[in-house]
């Protein structure tokens with residue numbers, strides 16, 4: 365079986381698949397070579413082993429601890445990647461993964477007091493780091509608060525019994541769950557909160573709320589996983605985008621990336637890494653001012669022709685798109 369794209373050079377075989385919750389599955393993969401990664405990182409997966417559909421998933425396993433490389437996937441109704449991974453892929457199949465990517469990791473944190481805050485599927489890098497800390501920094505004081513919709517949505521439910529964790533359930537809270545959502549009171553109850561390094565992963569509105577709350581309580585070392593990018597509401601003013609094919613006009617606030625402008629207006633665009641690495645979001649600009657912070661996958665000719673990586677493109681005026 366040949367490599368579908370140079371971006372995904374790692375062939376891995378599905379060893380087994382475990383259902384975590386009604387809509388989340390963990391795929392355990394065997395890599396016959398040594399696959400370097402750090403706790404909390406993610407990889408791109410080639411969907412249907414194709415070159416043009418890549419999706420990013422956290423590596424929920426832990427280097428030096430887990431027997432397999434694992435990805436943990438929530439099935440989304442219209443998710444090309446998650447539908448394939450959770451419905452069609454079976455034991456023995458092969459997947460192709462990219463190198464591990466991302467900076468959301470705890471192995472560079474010198475702090476001996478951590479607070480890890482997760483919501484929903486955002487728990488995947490948190491569990492990866494939690495295991496890593498238990499093995500390599502057992503003296504670290506680690507507090508975890510994990511928010512879920514309801515008790516049945518606790519991903520890695522068995523494994524959490526090994527680690528101290530506060531579980532918060534928005535609905536149907538049973539014994540062992542704090543009912544409702546993460547509140548400033550719950551945060552205030554964390555010992556030595558202001559001294560802790562706080563790391564969070566979850567839906568964008570959750571992370572924003574967490575950031576405001578912990579900073580107002582004195583936290584100065586705060587990190588969030590940027591991988592879960594918000595899809596904002598479509599704007600009605602700001603920078604104007606004129607798309608020629610098919611013809612369409614839309615707006616986005618000044619300061620948005622081109623990818624955010626496209627996604628918030630439901631203009632079809634592929635995005636996997638959101639970090640200028642995978643090349644999925646290539647888009648051509650006909651006219652207008654913009655700056656870019658990655659052109660990694662583009663050829664000099666493409667750059668000359670106005671192609672950009674939408675996730676790494678910062679519009680500075682109204683733009684006309686091909």
Ligand code: FES
Nearest residue numbers: 636638642643675
């Ligand atoms: S989404 Fe990967 S380069 Fe833009």
